[in-house]
Amino acid sequence: MFLESARLRLRPMELADEEAMFQYHSDPEVVRYIPWFPRDRSQVRASIEKIMKATRLEVEGDYLNLAVTLKETGRLIGQVSIEFTSAVNECGEIGYVFNPEFSGQGYATEAIATIISHGFDLVEFHRVIARTDPRNIASIKVLERLGFRQEAHFVSEEFIKGEWVDTLIFAVLDSEWAELRKKWDLQR
């Protein structure tokens, strides 16, 4: 499973990615709005081992979690995922975590657009959603830049890291993405 955009190559995670992944998985700021706590090396390794097995997007419950690397240098800068959440509703859900060292250059936006297009092409999703904490401004900005629509604000929905947190649901339909993706496909 390899995907490409203008500046990025998305590929399966490898054990050799441990150091690059540890850099951002261990950062409390990076995981602030993510359900898990900062990880130590053994937790990062366990995460890679799990992700390495997630290489199919064929039936409900499958998910892809790909390493995002810079084409120019091969450097791993983050990861994007897409999960096949419902067969009957033809729905997928995306996730993303990036090393802040590489933020502010549109890499996350470009990588997420790439994996969404792949999901719509491969599974023929009807709808792709993203969940985010309303305090996660960077995440909301990325979703809005991509053209996602905010559809819901669940109040005090989940108990995460010792507190009740709200959840925003963003979504994009296949018919909408057909238009939105033109901008990103041009850059490939």
Ligand SMILES: CC(C)(COP(=O)(O)OP(=O)(O)OC[C@H]1O[C@@H](n2cnc3c(N)ncnc32)[C@H](O)[C@@H]1OP(=O)(O)O)[C@@H](O)C(=O)NCCC(=O)NCCS
């Ligand atoms: C959410 C997250 C991926 C966003 O990262 P990011 O660096 O803001 O996103 P991008 O790499 O797409 O960069 C976007 C910025 O680059 C700018 N940019 C520069 N060149 C660009 C280009 N070619 N295309 C798009 N944006 C570009 C944008 O204007 C934007 O800047 P702004 O935030 O000042 O408006 C990152 O903050 C993160 O990993 N957070 C921790 C994990 C997390 O919370 N994940 C989400 C869980 S729901």
